[in-house]
Amino acid sequence: MSISKLTTDKVKERADIVEVVGDYVPLKKKGQNMWACCPFHGEKSPSFSVSPSKQIYKCFGCSKAGDPIQFIMDIEGVGFQEAIRHLAGKYGIEVEEDETRTPEQNLEQNERESLFIALNFAKDFFVKNLKTEEGRSIGLSYFKERGFTPQIIEKFDLGYALDGWDHFLKAAKAAGFEEDILLKAGLILQREGDASRIYDRFRGRVTFAIHNVSGKPIGFGARILTKDKNQPKYINSPETPIYHKGDVLYGxxxxxxxxxxxxxxxxxxxxxxxxxxxxxxxxxxxxxxxxxxxxxxxxxxxxxxxxxxxxxxxxxxxxxxxxxxxxxxxxxxxxxxxxxxxxxxxxxxxxxxxxxxxxxxxxxxxxxxxxxxxxxxxxxxxxxxxxxxxxxxxxxxxxxxxxxxxxxxxxxxxxxxxxxxxxxxxxxxxxNKSLIKSNKEHFQKVKDEAEAELALQELVPTDSQLSFLGKLSIHEREILKLIALYAGESLDDEGKTVIEYLLEETLETKFQTANYEKLYGLFKGLNSKGNEGGLRNLLENFSGENKTMVIDIVHQRWEVSPHWTGKHGIIITTEKDDLSGNSYRALLRFKKRYLEKLMDEATQNIKAAVAKNEDFEQILVLQNIFLEVKKVQILLSKELGIVIG
The missing domain is CATH 3.40.1360.10 (Dna Topoisomerase Vi A Subunit; Chain: A, domain 2)
Known part of the structure; x- marks a missing residue:
């Protein structure tokens, strides 16, 4: 079943980024943000930043970023629906199902969620097998011999796989599971060279369910109880999209x-x-x-x-x-x-x-x-x-x-x-000898990687346009940052908002950075629908790479220490204190860089026309275009207080 929008909205409203992340890593306050060593990659000094005010996280080492829901999706390796269920459980929110989806749609929500559903079905199937005659006489008796109590058996979801080729396969298919999902979950096997021969992976063994951190079954270990030298003592689930042995610990x-x-x-x-x-x-x-x-x-x-x-x-x-x-x-x-x-x-x-x-x-x-x-x-x-x-x-x-x-x-x-x-x-x-040797090996590795990267860059043809695009990208990013952070903030007495002003002033330009142009288009779409909320509201309209891109733009690694004001009495003006002026200057810088790009294009066109011995009047037209653009650039530079030589 799909989760209703009402439940999703309640979770989004209730979930706090500090509480959610704090369940997984210890956070320490530094300035306005909280910091920790990133849970997504190995590091020794913290580069994982959590912003309580913006309700987002970002790692400046591996670039992972998102909101509370995205964090659960990343850390638990689950889809959006499962992340909502997880957070609903954490905050005691009742999950309401959306009845509009068909059973087929529910089963095919996405591959990862289907795998979780299939593995949970398998867990329940193996547990129930302990109540069968075969399960009681073999599986349950083995657990009792080892002193395992009913409470422990239930706590670890211990079970038994019936001794037969397709007991599980038949039960799973009867419950509506497709063979493709069962194969991907590692629950059944297909004989090589014979696609029609499909059978259970776990047969005649006691089973140990392997759970992820949030308690969902992601795989199984199974022990044989007979002394068959042709069979391994233990067999385990294979690597799957949700089960990576090297990242999992049993228990x-x-x-x-x-x-x-x-x-x-x-x-x-x-x-x-x-x-x-x-x-x-x-x-x-x-x-x-x-x-x-x-x-x-x-x-x-x-x-x-x-x-x-x-x-x-x-x-x-x-x-x-x-x-x-x-x-x-x-x-x-x-x-x-x-x-x-x-x-x-x-x-x-x-x-x-x-x-x-x-x-x-x-x-x-x-x-x-x-x-x-x-x-x-x-x-x-x-x-x-x-x-x-x-x-x-x-x-x-x-x-x-x-x-x-x-x-x-x-x-x-x-x-x-x-x-x-x-x-x-x-x-x-x-x-010291050991440390020096280790450091040399590390620096040599870094050097080799840098040289390889440099060699790769040398294979790319150089183009003067790249320098302009690089500079222009910085100012495109600044425009998008202002929109993302202050979209609905009013700039003047007439009530014109930041998003209206910046979009209006850049309407006839095209962002040269592909991702930024894509994001700019999304902002335009939201504005046309009258959506002018703050950052959190904007993020709710984005997902995946788009959401990560917005967070990457707005979340800065460095911030001004509050001690300047608190201890030394020095007043530090923030970006929001002069939102109108900052928006205006950001536009001027963006337009100045954009004009430099146009001037460079005009210069290249003049050179090409001269090389081809084109008509003098055509060259004169191109020169006039260059001069007109140059005049506007000089005006913008003066407005910004930049001296032009």
Missing amino acids: IFQAKKAIRDLDNCYLVEGYTDVVSLHLSGIENVVASSGTSLTEGQIKLIKRFTNQVTVLYDGDSAGIKASIRGIDLLLEGGLNVKAVVFPDGEDPDSYSRKVGSQAFQDYLKENQRDFIGFKIGLYQDEFAKDPIRKAEVIREIVQSIGKIPDAIVRSVYVKEASGLLQIEEEIIHTEL
Whole structure:
């Protein structure tokens, strides 16, 4: 069903950009805006800006921009309708459905939303299978053997895939789902070379639903319960438009509140580890689902905390094979601790063996920071081998070098010095070598990219017109910014608004920047309909790239500090204080640059006419055009206080 316009309007009116973004990243006030490290790309210093007054966000690093609804669409990877539902749930707004849409239209709203609907159907189907005779005797009995309670089974949407080729496929088709959507969702398979042979991906296995941050199923992991050597123990959903393994952590939806409240995230390997820790009363836990830790997963953790405790199985060989993940966590700016379980134990088995309280006590008593953990891991190896000790020291130094914070690096150097019984100066020397090498590699990479970009630019023919277009683009942008910010503001006693004045004065010109000309046309269309509201009202009429373009134009990275007035008593005039004058001067600058473009075109036409030996009178006409344009340009320059040589 489609959401009614009334519900959408209520969400738009109620949603606050600071509250919405604040659910995902910690915001800090700086000036009039709020700032954070961008949740959409890796960065160490904040370039993600949120404007409470304009109700928009913009990242000056990756250029992501939008309003509260767009933020949910971007962060959750959902469509407009799903974003509205998410925000309606957050603010307790009842969702009213639009009855005018047909069932076919509802099913085909868009591919992403259809995938979410199909995966949610699959989740419900697998959960209900636990109540069938086969599901009770195989799936439910397995969960009970592991001590999973009905509450935990419901909390994680655990289920069972019936043992047959097409149980799910038949049920899904009966519910109205197309095979194409089920294939794209990774729920069914098509035999290669035989398009007619389609069957269920998950068969005869218990299922673990994988949720995104907002709780929507986006994939499944499934475990076989028989000892069939020809079948893998676990199979997982493939990559789909809404499921990217490297950006997902199992259990993040169930854990996010606890992670934020406790300011710590336990990181384990498998599905059952996560579920077992919840049974032990530990909810701030997620799993990498058996895959190597990725940058995307680290960014996901960092949205909720900077503290990570990695839980390792009691297998030293396995620990050493996966220890690279610690360096990735450090590089991502996280503070890392580790806990190792006794030999032969993992978080799941050990929690069931010792019980809830003893398990929690073990975690508290045995967690060590990454320095002590790494040294302890190799201590037996280098105790009698000085060369191996030197190698371990270098490995420790390399790990410390991954930490972006210089103060934290210094603290760990001191600790490593005491544990390894080696002078701090030696560790600092090695650390500096490592940092210099790393910086050289980084700068070389940047240099190579810059040279490649320069080489690419040299392939493009130069044209004097480009310089005029570049300058003109700045003033086109300024005109559009004034319209976007102050469209309905009155400029004079007659009530003429900013949008009326600026559009009237530029009506016979054509913006030379393609995107700006497109936006200018949209503004004209809104004005003709009598839509003269503020920025928020304008944004409601735009979507996608157009909305992003408007936000990019109006949201500036730098602002005047309020301390100039608050502390020093210096009055700073704002753009709005003299809106009439600023609009007038912006028009003069725009027209001056536009005339320079016309003069350049006239000059090129004169040169071409002379080269072709055209009639003198024709050349004279072109020269007169140039002179007339020049006269107007001189008048505009004088008005702007610009001296013309």
